[in-house]
Amino acid sequence: MVSRYVPGLALLLAVAPAAAEEGADPLRFGNxxxxxxxxxxxxxxxxxxxxxxxxxxxxxxxxxxxxxRARIYTDFGYDDFGGRLVLDFATPGRVEVPYAFIDYAxxxxxxxxxxxxxxxYSFQELQGSRSALFAEDALVETLSPADAVGAxxxxxxxxxxxxxxxxxxxxxxxxxxxxxxxxxxATYAPYLEGDDAVHLGLGLSAGFDRQxxxxxxxxxxxxxxxxxxxxxxxxxxxGKTQGANLELAATLGRFTLQSQYMVLHAEGFGRRGTTxxxxxxxxxxxxxxxxxxYDARSGIFEQVEPRRGLGEGGFGALEIGGRLDxxxxxxxxxxxxxxxxxxxxxxxxxxxxxxxxxxxxxxxTVDGPDDGERVNATLLRAAFIY
Numbered sequence: 001m002v003s004r005y006v007p008g009l010a011l012l013l014a015v016a017p018a019a020a021e022e023g024a025d026p027l028r029f030g031n032x033x034x035x036x037x038x039x040x041x042x043x044x045x046x047x048x049x050x051x052x053x054x055x056x057x058x059x060x061x062x063x064x065x066x067x068x069r070a071r072i073y074t075d076f077g078y079d080d081f082g083g084r085l086v087l088d089f090a091t092p093g094r095v096e097v098p099y100a101f102i103d104y105a106x107x108x109x110x111x112x113x114x115x116x117x118x119x120x121y122s123f124q125e126l127q128g129s130r131s132a133l134f135a136e137d138a139l140v141e142t143l144s145p146a147d148a149v150g151a152x153x154x155x156x157x158x159x160x161x162x163x164x165x166x167x168x169x170x171x172x173x174x175x176x177x178x179x180x181x182x183x184x185x186a187t188y189a190p191y192l193e194g195d196d197a198v199h200l201g202l203g204l205s206a207g208f209d210r211q212x213x214x215x216x217x218x219x220x221x222x223x224x225x226x227x228x229x230x231x232x233x234x235x236x237x238x239g240k241t242q243g244a245n246l247e248l249a250a251t252l253g254r255f256t257l258q259s260q261y262m263v264l265h266a267e268g269f270g271r272r273g274t275t276x277x278x279x280x281x282x283x284x285x286x287x288x289x290x291x292x293x294y295d296a297r298s299g300i301f302e303q304v305e306p307r308r309g310l311g312e313g314g315f316g317a318l319e320i321g322g323r324l325d326x327x328x329x330x331x332x333x334x335x336x337x338x339x340x341x342x343x344x345x346x347x348x349x350x351x352x353x354x355x356x357x358x359x360x361x362x363x364x365t366v367d368g369p370d371d372g373e374r375v376n377a378t379l380l381r382a383a384f385i386y
Contacts, residue, residue: 064224156297187299201247221361239269284321337368
């Protein structure tokens with residue numbers, strides 16, 4: 001399956017340097033105010049995993065070789081209006097729509113957005129896959145609302161941002177048939193000097209009249225392993241949820257720090273209320289004289305751009321780091337549990353458009369009936385980010 005994308009990747013790799021030399025983007029048409037721009041994004045994954053006990057993983061989860069993402073980002077603008085449409089062709093026989101929204105910007109600080117988008121709640125969800133610090137989201141993302149159709153307002157200033165909206169569900173599944181969600185996020189940069197920044201954030205969420213059965217679960221830290229080391233019982237329809245999310249992040253010289261702590265309370269699903277919680281702390285350092293930029297107007301980190309890339313007399317940007325994760329579902333009852341995960345990662349950015357990642361994750365059940373079960377997984381990734 002990977003081989004059918006290789007010619008396209010080779011073409012993109014050939015086009016990108018040529019465009020940079022000419023100082024023009026061959027995939028952007030129009031002027032600054034009225035334009036349409038195309039941005040291909042390709043991720044190729046390979047990996048392997050082991051477990052204890054062995055039967056925790058199926059044979060198909062022990063080896064990985066696939067196209068994780070194969071997307072075309074289409075961004076457009078027409079004076080005060082704009083938007084984004086993203087199509088993902090990674091799943092054979094199916095086209096996913098990660099994003100499909102329209103923006104209206106009545107001023108430089110305010111944007112009104114409608115359509116399929118990131119719910120305004122979690123740092124790592126809003127960070128997105130193209131500029132994510134780690135290869136996979138932390139365990140606590142199970143407590144965060146997924147991308148959904150909705151209407152949101154976003155306000156960005158020099159040091160802080162405010163955003164919030166009303167949301168349904170994922171457009172690729174049942175966008176309007178799984179209740180209503182509310183979410184809001186506020187960020188502030190108490191320290192912002194030159195390229196350095198310290199970030200504080202608070203997110204709040206609520207879901208009403210959930211119609212679909214769902215559960216909360218912890219994974220193995222890599223997408224190709226579907227086994228859940230800990231999980232709750234199913235939450236049946238007709239209930240509500242409330243969530244809170246605290247964020248602390250920083251980019252200081254070569255160092256980057258990112259952490260979150262989340263709490264989710266679910267009640268009214270035909271059983272007693274349940275509170276789940278968890279958090280993570282991740283830190284990375286560039287071994288080359290590079291830096292990760294921060295956008296205070298949106299409260300997220302920007303995509304890494306090496307100071308001296310290959311072909312520019314340099315090696316690119318090289319970064320190493322680690323993350324500790326914890327997810328606690330024990331309030332759901334004796335059959336649930338708690339999970340710990342430790343991640344090590346190395347990122348190499350040869351150019352603005354290329355990223356190579358090697359990561360290893362050790363995840364372990366630390367409470368509950370399956371205490372001691374563990375998974376070790378290694379993931380290798382090559383990404384082209386136009």
